[in-house]
Amino acid sequence: MAEDEAASAKKLFSASDVVGHASRKDCWVVIHGKVYDVTKFLEDHPGGEDVLLHASASGDATEAFEDVGHSTSAISMMNNYLIGSIKDYVPPSASEATTIGGNDVPPNFRRMPQKKGPPAPNTFLDFLLLCLCSALPLPLGTT
Numbered sequence: 001m002a003e004d005e006a007a008s009a010k011k012l013f014s015a016s017d018v019v020g021h022a023s024r025k026d027c028w029v030v031i032h033g034k035v036y037d038v039t040k041f042l043e044d045h046p047g048g049e050d051v052l053l054h055a056s057a058s059g060d061a062t063e064a065f066e067d068v069g070h071s072t073s074a075i076s077m078m079n080n081y082l083i084g085s086i087k088d089y090v091p092p093s094a095s096e097a098t099t100i101g102g103n104d105v106p107p108n109f110r111r112m113p114q115k116k117g118p119p120a121p122n123t124f125l126d127f128l129l130l131c132l133c134s135a136l137p138l139p140l141g142t143t
């Protein structure tokens with residue numbers, strides 16, 4: 001039946017559940033809202049254990065994982081380490097500054113950089129033009 005699905009759904013974790021599993025003896029990574037226990041994979045990971053530990057400590061390894069451009073065989077290997085998924089997962093693309101469970105900042109509290117709009121380009125020119133126009137005498141009745 002849907003045993004595969006049930007197996008891959010596994011446990012539901014909250015963002016804070018995954019905090020504190022970033023050591024050589026206990027290393028979880030969160031990728032696309034799924035939680036992987038890669039402790040046993042650390043030594044075998046072709047990219048090295050340090051990147052996994054670092055990605056684990058960052059709270060959400062999705063971007064780091066995607067940046068590497070893992071092969072399809074790497075992606076299919078991931079199932080071996082799947083232990084569950086994150087409840088109410090907020091993808092990192094929704095906020096670059098937020099890390100899941102990184103520091104107890106709620107996902108909807110984001111410090112987005114305030115983008116300043118460009119200054120109005122012709123304000124000064126408008127001003128000059130106004131001065132010029134009001135300084136010019138109107139040539140009325142000069143015929």
Ligand code: HEM
Pocket residue numbers: 029036038045046047048051052055061064065068069070071072073074075077078081
């Ligand atoms: C369960 C999770 C992961 C699995 C199963 C996995 C598996 C693999 C595999 C099989 C490779 C060899 C190249 C390939 O086939 O694509 C690889 C390379 C690599 N992985 Fe991972 N990986 C995982 C997570 C991560 C994470 C979270 C990072 C974080 C940055 C990472 C960084 C790298 C790097 C830097 C390489 C080396 C790429 C290269 O030398 O070209 N991996 N990984």
